[in-house]
Amino acid sequence: MDAAVQAAVACIHERFGDPLTVTDLARNAASGLFDFSRLFKEETGVSPGKFLDAVRIGEAKKFLDATSMSITEIAAAVGYAGLDSFADAFTARVGLSPGRYRRLCRGEEEPPGPQPGPALLHGSVAGTVSLPGGHGNARVFVGAFATAVVQYPALASALLDVPGDRPICYRLQGVPEGSRHLLAVAVAAGTGHDPQTVRTALVGGAAQAVTVSAGEVSSAAIRLRAARPADPPVLLALPRLEPPASVVPHPGCAAAADTAGRAGAGRLRVVPAAPAPSGP
Numbered sequence: 112m113d114a115a116v117q118a119a120v121a122c123i124h125e126r127f128g129d130p131l132t133v134t135d136l137a138r139n140a141a142s143g144l145f146d147f148s149r150l151f152k153e154e155t156g157v158s159p160g161k162f163l164d165a166v167r168i169g170e171a172k173k174f175l176d177a178t179s180m181s182i183t184e185i186a187a188a189v190g191y192a193g194l195d196s197f198a199d200a201f202t203a204r205v206g207l208s209p210g211r212y213r214r215l216c217r218g219e220e221e222p223p224g225p226q227p228g229p230a231l232l233h234g235s236v237a238g239t240v241s242l243p244g245g246h247g248n249a250r251v252f253v254g255a256f257a258t259a260v261v262q263y264p265a266l267a268s269a270l271l272d273v274p275g276d277r278p279i280c281y282r283l284q285g286v287p288e289g290s291r292h293l294l295a296v297a298v299a300a301g302t303g304h305d306p307q308t309v310r311t312a313l314v315g316g317a318a319q320a321v322t323v324s325a326g327e328v329s330s331a332a333i334r335l336r337a338a339r340p341a342d343p344p345v346l347l348a349l350p351r352l353e354p355p356a357s358v359v360p361h362p363g364c365a366a367a368a369d370t371a372g373r374a375g376a377g378r379l380r381v382v383p384a385a386p387a388p389s390g391p
Contacts, residue, residue, distance in 0.1 A: 112341055115140035115147060116154040120162070120341050127166045128190045133159045155341045156259035162343055165260055167191070168204050169344025175209055176216040182209045204346040206263030215348055222348045225254070226264035230287035232325030238317075240271060240295065240333045241278035246311060247300035249273045250352045253281055253333060255291045255323075261314075262346035266291065270350065274358040275302065281333070288325045293317040295333050296345050300354040310354070314338045314345070 112120075118140045123131070136159050137147035151159045167189040174185045186197035202208045206223030207215060214220040227233065242249055251273050254265035267283040283293075294316040301309025315335035323329050 112154055113150055115142045116151050116341065119147070119151060119159060120155070123159075123163050123166050124340065127163065127170055128188055130190065131163060133163075136163070155343065157343055161258075161260065164200065165204075165262070165343040165346060168201055168346050171197070171201060171209070172205065172212065172344075172346070175213045185209070204260075204262040205348050207348050212348055222350045223263060225266060225268045225285075227266055227285050228264070228287050230289070232288045233285045234288055234323040234325055235282060235284045235328045236267075236286055236291070236293060236321055236323060236331055237280065237282040237328050238331045238333060239278040240273055240281050241335070242273055242275055242297070242299060242313065243334075243336050245302060246313070247275040247302050247309075248354050248356070248358050249275065249297040249299035249313065249335075250354050251295055251297040251313075251335070252349050252352060253283065253293070253295045254347070255283055255286045255321075256294055257289075257291070259292050259294070259320075260343045260346060261294050261296055263348075265347060270352075272355045272358045273297070275299065282328075286323045288323050290320045291323050292320050293331045293333055295335055296349060296352065297335050298352040298354055299335075300356075312338055314342055 119136045122136060122139050133148060134144060137144045140147055148159055151162070155162055157165070171185050171189045174180050174188060180188070182198070183194050186194050189197070191197035191200070198209055205212055207220065211220050215222060236255060240251055240253060251271045252268065253271060254261065254268035256262070256265060267286045269281060269283060271279065271281055273279050295314065297313040299311045299313055301311070313335040315333060317331035317333055321329050321331045
């Protein structure tokens with residue numbers, strides 16, 4: 112990673128509660144504002160301002176889950192001047208209000224489902240999902256997003272049980288046409304004597320944005336890896352990603368149900384794993 116971007120990322124993680132600006136970050140990185148902003152987006156996939164915003168909301172999620180701090184206290188701790196602005200920003204990116212997210216952490220609330228949006232024309236995206244070596248089975252959330260951040264709303268999504276020793280197929284239906292980011296989040300089991308005692312958080316996605324066309328199937332391979340400091344935090348309230356003890360493959364490719372305009376929309380289901388297509 113570029114040294115200026117690395118310094119800025121470290122500054123954001125250390126001082127997210129301060130009234131930071133992009134100008135402050137560029138100055139801290141000893142770089143000009145324009146060059147810094149361009150390079151930061153090239154390295155992280157998002158602008159410095161969006162990255163700072165994501166870190167603040169990500170830290171707020173941790174406070175809501177792990178502390179008894181009031182929502183007003185949390186808003187101040189993550190750098191928001193007022194409760195209303197914090198609540199609006201949190202709800203827009205997580206898909207639940209701060210209070211509802213805290214209830215989700217306690218098992219009293221359901222995570223938000225995919226929201227395809229107002230577009231009338233939809234296509235599909237299909238490909239394979241693979242884990243990095245050295246990991247056991249994983250439960251993987253795969254979603255199509257308008258930006259390079261895993262935040263509300265997911266335009267289409269699925270949960271997949273992925274075995275640690277081979278890739279599997281996925282298919283997202285009902286993806287609104289346009290340029291879409293295919294992103295994935297997972298929790299993988301270990302590979303030792305008792306793999307279920309070890310958990311590793313993984314992130315990843317397609318190498319570049321995917322163009323989705325109405326009535327067509329676009330192709331994108333999704334590869335997961337260990338999270339890095341320069342990765343924007345996961346903001347969307349996800350279902351519990353508990354890695355399965357075993358994965359039983361079945362013929363054909365895994366496919367997610369199209370949730371647009373159907374009864375039961377908004378609820379994710381785990382799609383059984385399917386083996387990746389073999390070569391000729």
